[in-house]
Amino acid sequence: xxxxxxxxxxxxxxxxxxxxxxxxxxxxxxxxxxxxxxxxxxxxxxxxxxxxxxxxxxxxxxxxxxxxxxxxxxxxxxxxxxxxxxxxxxxxxxxxxxxxxxxxxxxxxxxxxxxxxxxxxxxxxxxxxxxxxxxxxxxxxxxxxxxxxxxxxxxxxxxxxxxxxxxxxxxxxxxxxxxxxxxxxxxxxxxxxxxxxxxxxxxxxxxxxxxxxxxxxxxxxxxxxxxxxxxxx
Numbered sequence: 001x002x003x004x005x006x007x008x009x010x011x012x013x014x015x016x017x018x019x020x021x022x023x024x025x026x027x028x029x030x031x032x033x034x035x036x037x038x039x040x041x042x043x044x045x046x047x048x049x050x051x052x053x054x055x056x057x058x059x060x061x062x063x064x065x066x067x068x069x070x071x072x073x074x075x076x077x078x079x080x081x082x083x084x085x086x087x088x089x090x091x092x093x094x095x096x097x098x099x100x101x102x103x104x105x106x107x108x109x110x111x112x113x114x115x116x117x118x119x120x121x122x123x124x125x126x127x128x129x130x131x132x133x134x135x136x137x138x139x140x141x142x143x144x145x146x147x148x149x150x151x152x153x154x155x156x157x158x159x160x161x162x163x164x165x166x167x168x169x170x171x172x173x174x175x176x177x178x179x180x181x182x183x184x185x186x187x188x189x190x191x192x193x194x195x196x197x198x199x200x201x202x203x204x205x206x207x208x209x210x211x212x213x214x215x216x217x218x219x220x221x222x223x224x225x226x227x228x229x230x231x232x233x
Contacts (some may be wrong), residue, residue: 062198072146072170074214077198086110086124086202088216093120097231102140102192102224104210104232106133109202111192111210113223123220126200126211134190140228141182143221147174152189170196176214177221181230190232193217 062081066073103112106127112120146168156162166172175194194214
Protein backbone atom coordinates (compact mmCIF):
# COMPACT_ATOMS: atom_id res chain seq x y z
CA UNK A 1 0.00 0.00 0.00
CA UNK A 2 2.85 2.39 0.66
CA UNK A 3 3.39 2.93 -3.07
CA UNK A 4 -0.04 4.54 -3.19
CA UNK A 5 0.48 6.92 -0.29
CA UNK A 6 2.47 10.14 -0.59
CA UNK A 7 3.91 12.35 2.15
CA UNK A 8 2.73 15.91 2.25
CA UNK A 9 1.32 18.13 4.95
CA UNK A 10 -2.36 18.90 5.10
CA UNK A 11 -3.67 22.29 6.26
CA UNK A 12 -4.46 22.26 9.95
CA UNK A 13 -7.99 23.31 9.07
CA UNK A 14 -8.62 19.83 7.72
CA UNK A 15 -8.78 18.65 11.31
CA UNK A 16 -12.20 20.26 11.64
CA UNK A 17 -13.55 17.72 9.17
CA UNK A 18 -12.77 14.97 11.64
CA UNK A 19 -14.18 16.48 14.81
CA UNK A 20 -15.64 13.74 16.98
CA UNK A 21 -19.15 14.06 18.41
CA UNK A 22 -19.35 16.15 21.58
CA UNK A 23 -18.40 13.88 24.48
CA UNK A 24 -15.69 12.08 22.52
CA UNK A 25 -13.96 15.09 20.95
CA UNK A 26 -10.17 14.78 21.02
CA UNK A 27 -7.36 16.84 19.51
CA UNK A 28 -7.03 15.73 15.89
CA UNK A 29 -3.42 16.01 14.75
CA UNK A 30 -2.97 16.03 10.99
CA UNK A 31 0.25 14.08 10.73
CA UNK A 32 2.17 13.46 7.50
CA UNK A 33 1.72 9.95 6.09
CA UNK A 34 4.51 7.79 4.75
CA UNK A 35 6.63 8.86 1.75
CA UNK A 36 6.44 7.02 -1.55
CA UNK A 37 8.95 4.24 -1.32
CA UNK A 38 9.64 4.76 2.38
CA UNK A 39 10.26 1.34 3.91
CA UNK A 40 7.59 0.28 6.34
CA UNK A 41 8.57 -1.11 9.70
CA UNK A 42 8.61 -4.94 9.59
CA UNK A 43 6.19 -7.06 11.53
CA UNK A 44 7.52 -7.58 15.06
CA UNK A 45 9.00 -10.97 15.81
CA UNK A 46 7.05 -11.04 19.07
CA UNK A 47 3.32 -11.07 18.19
CA UNK A 48 2.62 -8.80 21.14
CA UNK A 49 4.61 -6.08 19.39
CA UNK A 50 6.70 -3.48 21.24
CA UNK A 51 4.19 -3.00 24.06
CA UNK A 52 5.06 -4.32 27.53
CA UNK A 53 3.40 -7.53 28.72
CA UNK A 54 -0.09 -6.98 30.10
CA UNK A 55 1.16 -7.59 33.62
CA UNK A 56 3.39 -4.51 33.30
CA UNK A 57 0.70 -2.20 31.89
CA UNK A 58 -0.72 0.39 34.28
CA UNK A 59 -4.24 1.02 32.92
CA UNK A 60 -4.62 4.16 35.02
CA UNK A 61 -1.93 5.84 32.90
CA UNK A 62 -3.92 5.16 29.74
CA UNK A 63 -7.25 6.67 30.73
CA UNK A 64 -8.73 10.04 31.62
CA UNK A 65 -12.28 10.64 32.78
CA UNK A 66 -15.28 8.51 31.85
CA UNK A 67 -18.22 9.76 29.78
CA UNK A 68 -21.71 8.28 29.51
CA UNK A 69 -22.61 6.23 26.43
CA UNK A 70 -26.09 4.74 26.62
CA UNK A 71 -26.31 2.43 29.64
CA UNK A 72 -22.55 2.37 30.21
CA UNK A 73 -19.50 4.61 30.64
CA UNK A 74 -16.62 4.93 28.16
CA UNK A 75 -13.20 5.75 29.57
CA UNK A 76 -11.55 8.39 27.39
CA UNK A 77 -8.02 7.51 26.32
CA UNK A 78 -4.96 9.54 27.27
CA UNK A 79 -3.67 10.10 23.73
CA UNK A 80 -0.28 11.14 25.08
CA UNK A 81 0.31 7.44 25.75
CA UNK A 82 -0.48 6.38 22.18
CA UNK A 83 2.09 6.37 19.38
CA UNK A 84 1.16 9.42 17.22
CA UNK A 85 1.23 7.17 14.15
CA UNK A 86 -1.87 5.39 15.44
CA UNK A 87 -3.92 8.47 16.30
CA UNK A 88 -6.90 9.25 14.08
CA UNK A 89 -5.84 11.58 11.27
CA UNK A 90 -6.55 12.69 7.72
CA UNK A 91 -4.12 11.31 5.12
CA UNK A 92 -3.75 11.17 1.31
CA UNK A 93 -5.16 7.96 -0.14
CA UNK A 94 -4.42 6.74 -3.66
CA UNK A 95 -5.98 3.29 -3.83
CA UNK A 96 -8.73 2.77 -6.40
CA UNK A 97 -11.53 2.41 -3.85
CA UNK A 98 -14.77 4.38 -3.82
CA UNK A 99 -15.42 6.99 -1.11
CA UNK A 100 -17.18 5.39 1.82
CA UNK A 101 -15.18 2.13 1.56
CA UNK A 102 -13.29 0.83 4.59
CA UNK A 103 -9.80 -0.50 3.85
CA UNK A 104 -7.98 -2.49 6.53
CA UNK A 105 -4.19 -2.85 6.33
CA UNK A 106 -3.42 -5.47 9.01
CA UNK A 107 0.33 -5.53 8.29
CA UNK A 108 0.73 -1.87 9.24
CA UNK A 109 -2.13 -1.74 11.78
CA UNK A 110 -4.27 0.86 10.00
CA UNK A 111 -7.91 1.16 9.02
CA UNK A 112 -8.83 3.73 6.35
CA UNK A 113 -12.27 5.26 5.89
CA UNK A 114 -12.04 6.50 2.29
CA UNK A 115 -13.32 10.02 1.56
CA UNK A 116 -13.75 12.23 -1.49
CA UNK A 117 -10.70 14.01 -2.91
CA UNK A 118 -8.19 11.14 -2.62
CA UNK A 119 -8.20 11.35 1.17
CA UNK A 120 -9.02 8.99 4.01
CA UNK A 121 -9.48 9.07 7.75
CA UNK A 122 -6.85 6.72 9.14
CA UNK A 123 -7.29 4.93 12.46
CA UNK A 124 -4.78 2.80 14.34
CA UNK A 125 -5.91 -0.76 15.03
CA UNK A 126 -4.85 -3.97 16.70
CA UNK A 127 -5.06 -7.07 14.52
CA UNK A 128 -5.18 -10.86 14.74
CA UNK A 129 -2.09 -12.91 15.42
CA UNK A 130 -0.56 -14.73 12.48
CA UNK A 131 -2.72 -17.69 11.55
CA UNK A 132 -5.98 -16.15 12.77
CA UNK A 133 -6.39 -13.42 10.13
CA UNK A 134 -8.92 -13.10 7.34
CA UNK A 135 -8.56 -11.15 4.11
CA UNK A 136 -10.79 -10.31 1.19
CA UNK A 137 -13.83 -8.16 0.38
CA UNK A 138 -16.97 -7.97 2.44
CA UNK A 139 -19.75 -5.62 3.48
CA UNK A 140 -20.92 -4.35 6.84
CA UNK A 141 -23.94 -6.62 7.29
CA UNK A 142 -24.83 -5.65 10.84
CA UNK A 143 -23.91 -3.06 13.47
CA UNK A 144 -24.38 -3.21 17.22
CA UNK A 145 -23.90 -0.84 20.15
CA UNK A 146 -22.40 -2.53 23.24
CA UNK A 147 -22.67 -5.93 21.54
CA UNK A 148 -22.92 -9.30 23.22
CA UNK A 149 -20.03 -11.64 22.47
CA UNK A 150 -20.48 -15.26 21.44
CA UNK A 151 -17.03 -16.89 21.35
CA UNK A 152 -16.80 -19.19 18.30
CA UNK A 153 -16.91 -22.89 19.01
CA UNK A 154 -13.31 -23.29 17.81
CA UNK A 155 -12.17 -20.64 20.27
CA UNK A 156 -14.00 -22.31 23.15
CA UNK A 157 -12.29 -25.59 22.28
CA UNK A 158 -8.93 -23.82 22.65
CA UNK A 159 -10.05 -21.92 25.74
CA UNK A 160 -12.64 -24.03 27.62
CA UNK A 161 -13.00 -21.37 30.32
CA UNK A 162 -14.81 -19.03 27.91
CA UNK A 163 -18.59 -18.70 28.30
CA UNK A 164 -21.02 -19.40 25.47
CA UNK A 165 -22.19 -15.79 25.72
CA UNK A 166 -20.85 -12.61 27.37
CA UNK A 167 -23.35 -9.73 27.67
CA UNK A 168 -22.36 -6.35 26.27
CA UNK A 169 -20.66 -3.90 28.59
CA UNK A 170 -17.29 -2.35 29.51
CA UNK A 171 -15.70 -5.75 30.20
CA UNK A 172 -16.87 -7.30 26.94
CA UNK A 173 -14.00 -7.93 24.45
CA UNK A 174 -16.03 -6.36 21.60
CA UNK A 175 -16.09 -3.02 23.39
CA UNK A 176 -18.56 -0.21 22.76
CA UNK A 177 -19.41 -0.97 19.12
CA UNK A 178 -19.08 -3.76 16.57
CA UNK A 179 -19.37 -3.87 12.78
CA UNK A 180 -20.02 -7.39 11.48
CA UNK A 181 -18.53 -8.31 8.12
CA UNK A 182 -20.53 -10.44 5.69
CA UNK A 183 -19.80 -12.07 2.33
CA UNK A 184 -23.23 -11.99 0.72
CA UNK A 185 -25.54 -13.46 3.38
CA UNK A 186 -22.73 -15.34 5.15
CA UNK A 187 -21.26 -13.98 8.35
CA UNK A 188 -17.46 -14.15 8.04
CA UNK A 189 -17.20 -14.11 11.88
CA UNK A 190 -14.79 -11.20 11.32
CA UNK A 191 -15.51 -8.02 13.27
CA UNK A 192 -14.34 -4.45 13.55
CA UNK A 193 -14.90 -3.66 17.20
CA UNK A 194 -13.82 -1.64 20.21
CA UNK A 195 -11.43 -2.49 23.02
CA UNK A 196 -10.79 -1.34 26.57
CA UNK A 197 -7.05 -2.13 26.13
CA UNK A 198 -5.64 0.89 24.25
CA UNK A 199 -2.07 -0.34 24.76
CA UNK A 200 -2.78 -3.13 22.24
CA UNK A 201 -3.40 -0.73 19.32
CA UNK A 202 -0.60 -1.13 16.77
CA UNK A 203 0.11 -4.73 17.77
CA UNK A 204 -0.90 -8.27 16.78
CA UNK A 205 -3.04 -9.36 19.71
CA UNK A 206 -6.54 -10.60 18.97
CA UNK A 207 -7.81 -13.83 17.44
CA UNK A 208 -8.48 -12.56 13.94
CA UNK A 209 -10.62 -9.44 14.35
CA UNK A 210 -9.80 -5.74 14.06
CA UNK A 211 -9.88 -3.85 17.35
CA UNK A 212 -10.03 -0.07 17.78
CA UNK A 213 -10.10 2.33 20.69
CA UNK A 214 -13.66 2.50 22.02
CA UNK A 215 -14.04 6.19 21.24
CA UNK A 216 -12.57 5.64 17.76
CA UNK A 217 -14.94 2.78 16.93
CA UNK A 218 -17.83 4.98 18.10
CA UNK A 219 -16.66 7.59 15.58
CA UNK A 220 -16.35 4.99 12.80
CA UNK A 221 -19.72 3.46 13.70
CA UNK A 222 -21.45 6.81 13.16
CA UNK A 223 -19.76 7.29 9.79
CA UNK A 224 -20.40 3.76 8.47
CA UNK A 225 -23.84 2.63 7.27
CA UNK A 226 -24.88 -0.98 6.83
CA UNK A 227 -23.90 -2.12 3.35
CA UNK A 228 -20.53 -0.34 3.40
CA UNK A 229 -17.86 -2.14 1.37
CA UNK A 230 -14.85 -3.40 3.34
CA UNK A 231 -11.51 -4.48 1.90
CA UNK A 232 -9.07 -6.37 4.14
CA UNK A 233 -5.61 -6.49 2.56
